[in-house]
Amino acid sequence: MIPPTTVLAPAPPLIARQPIVDHRQQVIGYELFNRSRTATPNPAASDVLLVFTALSHVGAEEIVGTKLLFVNCSHESLAGGHLDLLNPAQMVLEIPPLGHAAQDEVTARLPILAQLRAQGFRLAFGHSVLDGAYAPWLQLADYIKLDMSALAAERLGVLVPYARRLSSAQLIAAKVETPQQHESAARYGMQLFQGSLFARPAEVHTQLLAPAQAHIIELINLLRQQAGTEAIEQVLKKDAGLAFNLMRMINSAGMGLRRPVNSFREAVMILGLRRLFRWAALLFTATRDGGPPSSVCQKAVVRARLMELLALEAGMDADQADHAFVTGLFSLLDAMLPMPLAPALALVGVPEAVSSALLQGEGPLAMLLTLATACESSDDAAFDHAARSLALGSTQINGAHLQALAWADHLADSL
Structure with missing residues (x-):
C-alpha cells in the first residue's frame, strides 16, 4: 500500500x-x-x-x-x-x-x-x-x-x-x-x-483540502532556497491538496487574471517565488489541524502520474501530458470534497479538455482515464478497449503503471 x-x-x-x-x-x-x-x-x-x-x-x-x-x-x-x-x-x-x-x-x-x-x-x-x-x-x-x-x-x-x-x-x-x-x-x-x-x-460551506504538512514544509523550504520551477512543480504534483488549493486560488476572480491558468508551471511563474511563499505559509497555518490520512488522495496521486506517463507513451505532447496529470489528480475530487464533481471542478478552473474528460467522458484524456482506472480495478475488457484506442501495448501500460507506483513510493520515502 x-x-x-x-x-x-x-x-x-x-x-x-x-x-x-x-x-x-x-x-x-x-x-x-x-x-x-x-x-x-x-x-x-x-x-x-x-x-x-x-x-x-x-x-x-x-x-x-x-x-x-x-x-x-x-x-x-x-x-x-x-x-x-x-x-x-x-x-x-x-x-x-x-x-x-x-x-x-x-x-x-x-x-x-x-x-x-x-x-x-x-x-x-x-x-x-x-x-x-x-x-x-x-x-x-x-x-x-x-x-x-x-x-x-x-x-x-x-x-x-x-x-x-x-x-x-x-x-x-x-x-x-x-x-x-x-x-x-x-x-x-x-x-x-x-x-x-x-x-x-x-x-x-468552504472547500479547503488539507495537504500533508510535510509537503507544505518541503515547498516552503524550496521557495526559501529559491529553487527552480521544475523542483517546485514536482512538490505540487505529489499532493492533491496542494494542487487543488493552488489552482483554486490562481483561478479565482480575486486574482483578476484574464484567462484561466491550466498548469502548475504557469501558476508558479505567474505568482512568483515571493507570493507563492506567502501562499504556502498561509496554507500551512490554515490547514495545520489535519485529520486522518485519505486513501482516496493516495490513489489520485498515483493515477495522475500513470496518466501522464501513458500520455507520453501515446505520443501526446508535454501540454497534453500535463493535462493528463491534472485529469488524474482531480478525477477523485468529488470524493475528497463533500460535493459533486462538476461544482468541485468549477472551483479549480480546469482546462476544457480536462472538464470534458471528467464530466462527459469525451476526448483522448477520457480514454487515458478509462485505462488508468482499468489498471486499478483489473477490468480486462475496459483495459483492452482503451489500450486499442490509444494504440498502446500491454508492456507499455504495465511499465508505466509500475513507474507510477515507484514514483509514489519514492515520494513517500522522501518524507
Whole structure:
C-alpha cells in the first residue's frame, strides 16, 4: 500500500457571512466571520483562516460575487504578509481598537495601516476610532461602524456629525436589530446598515483540502532556497491538496487574471517565488489541524502520474501530458470534497479538455482515464478497449503503471 500523501480536514472551517446593505436594502458587501475561534485561540491564526477563505472564494458567487468583502483582522496579522495575495479592490479590512489606546501605540501602528490603504485596501473601524486618541487613524477610514446596540440616540446625534466633519468615511449602522434602530440611524443620515433586521450571519460551506504538512514544509523550504520551477512543480504534483488549493486560488476572480491558468508551471511563474511563499505559509497555518490520512488522495496521486506517463507513451505532447496529470489528480475530487464533481471542478478552473474528460467522458484524456482506472480495478475488457484506442501495448501500460507506483513510493520515502 502506498503511504498517505494527503489528509482531509476533520471538519470544514465554520465561516459565516452577513450582508451590509444600502438605504434601498441592496447588498453592497458581506462581512466574513470566523465561528471556529474556540478551536483557534490564536487571533492571528484565526485571521489567516478568514483571509485564506477569502483568497480561495473571493469572486465566487457562493460568497460575495462582485460585492465587497469585509474581513475582520487583528493587529497581529496585519503585518504578516499574506494580505499581499489578495486583490485589494474587493477587500475591506476591519481594524479593531487597541485595548488601551495610548497615543504612542496608536502612532506606532499608523504606518502599517497607511501602507495597506496605499496598496488599495479599504479600512473599516468601529466607532471608537472617533475617540480623540485615535485621531491619526481617522483620516484613513473608508468606513466607520456605529454599534446601534450600544449607542443611545443622543450619542448618535453627536458622533455622526463629528465623523462627517473629520473624515470622508461612509457610516455603517451595525447590529441593527429592530425597525426603530433602523429608523433612528436613517434619521441621522446613515445610509449603510448591517444586522439581524436584514439578515443573520449565514454559514458558508468552504472547500479547503488539507495537504500533508510535510509537503507544505518541503515547498516552503524550496521557495526559501529559491529553487527552480521544475523542483517546485514536482512538490505540487505529489499532493492533491496542494494542487487543488493552488489552482483554486490562481483561478479565482480575486486574482483578476484574464484567462484561466491550466498548469502548475504557469501558476508558479505567474505568482512568483515571493507570493507563492506567502501562499504556502498561509496554507500551512490554515490547514495545520489535519485529520486522518485519505486513501482516496493516495490513489489520485498515483493515477495522475500513470496518466501522464501513458500520455507520453501515446505520443501526446508535454501540454497534453500535463493535462493528463491534472485529469488524474482531480478525477477523485468529488470524493475528497463533500460535493459533486462538476461544482468541485468549477472551483479549480480546469482546462476544457480536462472538464470534458471528467464530466462527459469525451476526448483522448477520457480514454487515458478509462485505462488508468482499468489498471486499478483489473477490468480486462475496459483495459483492452482503451489500450486499442490509444494504440498502446500491454508492456507499455504495465511499465508505466509500475513507474507510477515507484514514483509514489519514492515520494513517500522522501518524507
